[in-house]
Amino acid sequence: MSKALAHAKIVPRRSSDRGHANHGWLNTYHTFSFADYYDPQHMNFGSLRVLNEDRVDGGTGFPTHPHRDAEIFSYILNGELTHRDSMIKKGAEGQQGDDFYRMKRGDVQFTTGGKGIAHSEQNESDKQVHFLQIWATPWARGLTPRYHTKTFSEDAKRAAFLPILSPLKAGRGASEAEEKAAEPTLPETIPIHADLVMAAGIIGVDKRFKWTVGGSAVKSATGRHVYIHVPMTKNGSMKVRLDGREDAVLNEGDGAFVSGVNAGDVLSVESIGEAEAEVVVLDSD
Template identity: 45%
Template sequence: MQALRKSDERGHADRGWLESWHSFSFSDYYDPQRMGFGTLRVINEDIIVPTAGFPPHSHQDMEIITYVLEGTIRHRDSTGGSGDLSHGELQVMHAGGGITHSEINPSTGERTHLLQIWIQPDRRGHPAGYEQAPLDADALRRGFVTAVGPKGSDAQFQINQDARLDIAWLADGQTVEKALAQGRQYYLQVARGSVVANGEKLAAGDALTLRDEAKLVVTASGEAEVLLFDVA
């Protein structure tokens, strides 16, 4: 079974310094039918104007992934973690028992465009922490790469949950396939460009949910970037 979620069906907020689209209930957007997807709790697409951002604020018991599409986001947190994140890198913050951080667009002239993703951990009270590293661009251009996976997996980033994030960067006309496991559920988010996925046309911001499907076949229409979440 698969279902299409169009970009314009998401929640939307425009605060002047921040424009945001919410795939699931978040802040002032509430839809009891959209509280998450398995352990995937948040996908927010944010555009932040120059020099603006989120001042220090706290999180607890959440695995937070940041994927930048355009510009830079500057991260500082209470564990001592810090870094300027741009496209081609990934950041994972383990909120654990509690962490305070800020996220600012440091540019005076360019906006920051990013996806922030929250995954619920397997239990409360894990140690807090922060990781940031470049992704393997060559591998991503060949097909799906498991960038995030559970502890003990071979994923580049490991989180405290039985969940995975696969990323692919596709050239025009490129097709990639992925076998899907029975008993799992999958959420395909188009981050950039447009694709045809299992016969459905998706543009940037669109998503496709999959349950009890044997495989996923994605063909890019122009250059595209897609994120595939695999959750219990």
């Protein structure tokens, strides 16, 4: 297959080059500088600031902790993770909602840290949970804190890249009422305060998905930053090839920085491994 995006620069980020720490209860890999892992060459990519691939043992997790001025989201790959606002104590949760949610595969939990929020994320099951924790830099500081949780269809992910996050439709100057309405640019997605689209797909063996840069939802049309990540979910059996390039083949845990692209460009992602490939797209300004 010839390159469709000859003008694009694609630089793999190998899994073995990521930051890594095993704390016993938490086994974590960092694509960007985070906590005790400092890498001045990998501080951010566009508005994408954090991409951690975490495994948390049963009965453990992240106790109540604060966040501020960050858009934070968790993409569950396997297992169960319970999110609760700091005001909600265990045993008094009530029904699942934005401030309390027991997440499973297919769920995405989103937090606008804004001017300050506190929550916990605990694995209250007896099995390990595997998830991606992702942070983006918002387009404004001091936003009103918000939570959103939504389940995304596995079948839809097997048909094409399924958008999960898209920019708040009202944009940077949103009124208080528009913030409360929380309408995303793309229907059935979670709104984010950033010029960013997140999508996920599950690509069958020998199949190819196409991602249209910008996802028809962004304000910044030129100089997009697209990060592709292949999580470690199939014991090494997944493999993808980007834009038909032999030097852009990604194995599990690998990612790739795609730069020099503009909204409307089409990036092909081909599954060439022995198992269907789960692929996460993070497309930012």
